Amino acid sequence: xxxxxxxxxxxxxxxxxxxxxxxxxxxxxxxxxxxxxxxxxxxxxxxxxxxxxxxxxxxxxxxxxxxxxxxxxxxxxxxxxxxxxxxxxxxxxxxxxxxxxxxxxxxxxxxxxxxxxxxxxxxxxxxxxxxxx
Amino acid sequence: xxxxxxxxxxxxxxxxxxxxxxxxxxxxxxxxxxxxxxxxxxxxxxxxxxxxxxxxxxxxxxxxxxxxxxxxxxxxxxxxxxxxxxxxxxxxxxxxxxxxxxxxxxxxxxxxxxxxxxxxxxxxxxxx
Amino acid sequence: xxxxxxxxxxxxxxxxxxxxxxxxxxxxxxxxxxxxxxxxxxxxxxxxxxxxxxxxxxxxxxxxxxxxxxxxxxxxxxxxxxxxxxxxxxxxxxxxxxxxxxxxxxxxxxxxxxxxxxxxxxxxxxxxxxxxxxxxxxxxxxxxxxxxxxxxxxxxxxxxxxxxxxxxxxxxxxxxxxxxxxxxxxxxxxxxxxxxxxxxxxxxxxxxxxxxxxxxxxxxxxxxxxxxxxxxxxxxxxxxxxxxxxxxxxxxxxxxxxxxxxxxxxxxxxxxxxxxxxxxxxx
Numbered sequence: 001x002x003x004x005x006x007x008x009x010x011x012x013x014x015x016x017x018x019x020x021x022x023x024x025x026x027x028x029x030x031x032x033x034x035x036x037x038x039x040x041x042x043x044x045x046x047x048x049x050x051x052x053x054x055x056x057x058x059x060x061x062x063x064x065x066x067x068x069x070x071x072x073x074x075x076x077x078x079x080x081x082x083x084x085x086x087x088x089x090x091x092x093x094x095x096x097x098x099x100x101x102x103x104x105x106x107x108x109x110x111x112x113x114x115x116x117x118x119x120x121x122x123x124x125x126x127x128x129x130x131x132x133x
Numbered sequence: 134x135x136x137x138x139x140x141x142x143x144x145x146x147x148x149x150x151x152x153x154x155x156x157x158x159x160x161x162x163x164x165x166x167x168x169x170x171x172x173x174x175x176x177x178x179x180x181x182x183x184x185x186x187x188x189x190x191x192x193x194x195x196x197x198x199x200x201x202x203x204x205x206x207x208x209x210x211x212x213x214x215x216x217x218x219x220x221x222x223x224x225x226x227x228x229x230x231x232x233x234x235x236x237x238x239x240x241x242x243x244x245x246x247x248x249x250x251x252x253x254x255x256x257x258x259x260x261x
Numbered sequence: 262x263x264x265x266x267x268x269x270x271x272x273x274x275x276x277x278x279x280x281x282x283x284x285x286x287x288x289x290x291x292x293x294x295x296x297x298x299x300x301x302x303x304x305x306x307x308x309x310x311x312x313x314x315x316x317x318x319x320x321x322x323x324x325x326x327x328x329x330x331x332x333x334x335x336x337x338x339x340x341x342x343x344x345x346x347x348x349x350x351x352x353x354x355x356x357x358x359x360x361x362x363x364x365x366x367x368x369x370x371x372x373x374x375x376x377x378x379x380x381x382x383x384x385x386x387x388x389x390x391x392x393x394x395x396x397x398x399x400x401x402x403x404x405x406x407x408x409x410x411x412x413x414x415x416x417x418x419x420x421x422x423x424x425x426x427x428x429x430x431x432x433x434x435x436x437x438x439x440x441x442x443x444x445x446x447x448x449x450x451x452x453x454x455x456x457x458x459x460x461x462x463x464x465x466x467x468x469x470x471x472x473x474x475x476x477x478x479x480x481x482x483x484x485x486x487x488x489x490x491x492x493x494x495x496x497x498x499x500x501x502x503x504x505x506x507x508x509x510x511x512x513x514x515x516x517x518x519x520x521x522x523x524x525x526x527x528x529x530x531x532x533x534x535x536x537x538x539x540x541x542x543x544x
Contacts, residue, residue, distance in 0.1 A: 013155040020153065020187065035451055038187055038218040042226065045189040049156075069408035104190045107227040213494060217454035220489040229488040237461055237494040 005063040010077070012057075016048045019060050023075065030064060030071040032133050039111040040073060040131040046108045047077040047127050055079025055125055065130070072113075072132040083121040091117075137162045139169050145177040145246055146170065147239065151184040159195045166199055170206045177246035178203050181239055183214025193228045200233045209249050210234065211242040267373065267384050268391070269318035275369040276311060282365035283307050290357045297348050306341060306358075313337050324387075326394050335398060342402035346410055352403045359396040363389065419448050425456040431463040432533045434526065438471035446482040450489065457495050464533040465490055468526045470501030480515045487520050496536065498522070500529035 008019050023044040027037040044060070051058035058079030065072035084090055090105055105127075109115040114130035137158065140147045146169055148162065166178065180196060182188065188196075200210040211234045215223075223229070234249075236242035272279065284304050313334045321330045338359075345355040366388050374381040426434045435453050457465055467483065469475070475483075483499065490497045500523040510517065523529040534540070 013157060017153050017155045024186075035218045035221055035447075038222045039225065041187050042189050042222050045187065045191075046226075049189075049191060069405045069412065104226070107190070107225070110225050110227075111222065212492075215493045217451065217458060217489070217493065220454060220492040221450065221485075223492060224485045224488045230492060235492055235494040237458070237463070241463075241494065 003064045008060045043111040051079040055081030074130040076128045078126045080124040084119040146175045147179045149181040178210045179242045213242040272315040279365045286361035338399045339402040343406040346406040433462045434466040436468045441479045450486045464496045466529045468501045498529045
């Protein structure tokens, strides 16, 4: 169940900083532990930057979730950029390849509980991540 | 434009990062630091991130780059004060910053730099 | 004729009467739980609730508890349930708070609609429907709070079962016992890192003598812990590595990445002392 939702722009690097701070507040509001807060804020920073740098700018749609005692945060990063041509390849790095090059998607995926990515070349990319308390 | 200040501590330089940096600020820091190392003939750099509640891949790479650049300019870098939550997240992200020396705080960082400096002066190779 | 209007006006005009009767009901119902909540607190809570309910009914057109206008009432019941959880009440004891309001409310409605049995039936039905919804919300909130408390207790138990021990100034040890699963390893990792910062320890010894098997997942968790410790500026030694475990690690192709390992805790301690520059002399 979504208890509240909203949208933030991702058009410049200040938006990335603001986005991070908003996500931090959301995670705190949902009662996340410090480590879980840090994980989702970091994931948000990665994806926001991707949307800006690779996607040419986009939007972050956030939603606060509640399922019984479970509280969560769902973030959707959307851009109308060039899309990711080799999605399969981009997602197959193992844990120990820590060069941090490229989109950092596999690393980001490890920071959240649910991760969905949709990308079409020439159309854009959409990544949805969810972290539960 | 705001910049992150670089302080001098003897023959070392100290940078305390306290703000949530936007990318441009981080790149500016990289620039300023390399210039300062050269200008002041510094032999060591301490980067204090004890106030940072988040380090993502961009900042992580910036730190690794600073360490690399400093090395080329004959200076050692020590990263100090990383918070537990940040360390756990960075490792999960896949960034363990292998080429960067670390210490618990500025004090220990200086001890480390001193030791590395002494060792290189006496010809020993200190591997960290 | 607006049935909501009657309930709302009855709550206003006969409030004192309803409150008195309700508190009496509550005190009777809680005869068995006397001592867990004082009569004064009970009365205060009942009065507060009537206030919220009355105010909400003035402005709310529908019975939909999910509507934003009902938020103050919902929050009040959620707070109440949370308090009851901590005080050790059961869910039905908690729901009684709402259900014992029925009698006084119906009585007030009966007085108000005297002579008009049609109207009385309609009003009573509306009131019962509303109170049932409020009662259910209370029970739901109670269950949620209970789950939170249980979850927290489980976490605390986990933390207690893997204590971090200070062996010497600057040297911490973490004896791991039993099977390592993902959740446990996370909590343990976090508390070890926290202790390192708090005690400003230079070396952490993770002892896995008491861990029966090490599979890829466990090995990865250990490596992540070691990497995190190093990033923070401290060192890590893994002790209690039995030959079988060493074999498993090699067969799995796990790269220990320069982590120092020792066969037992004593050897690890000796190394740690050496690294921190401490030595003992025998006399």
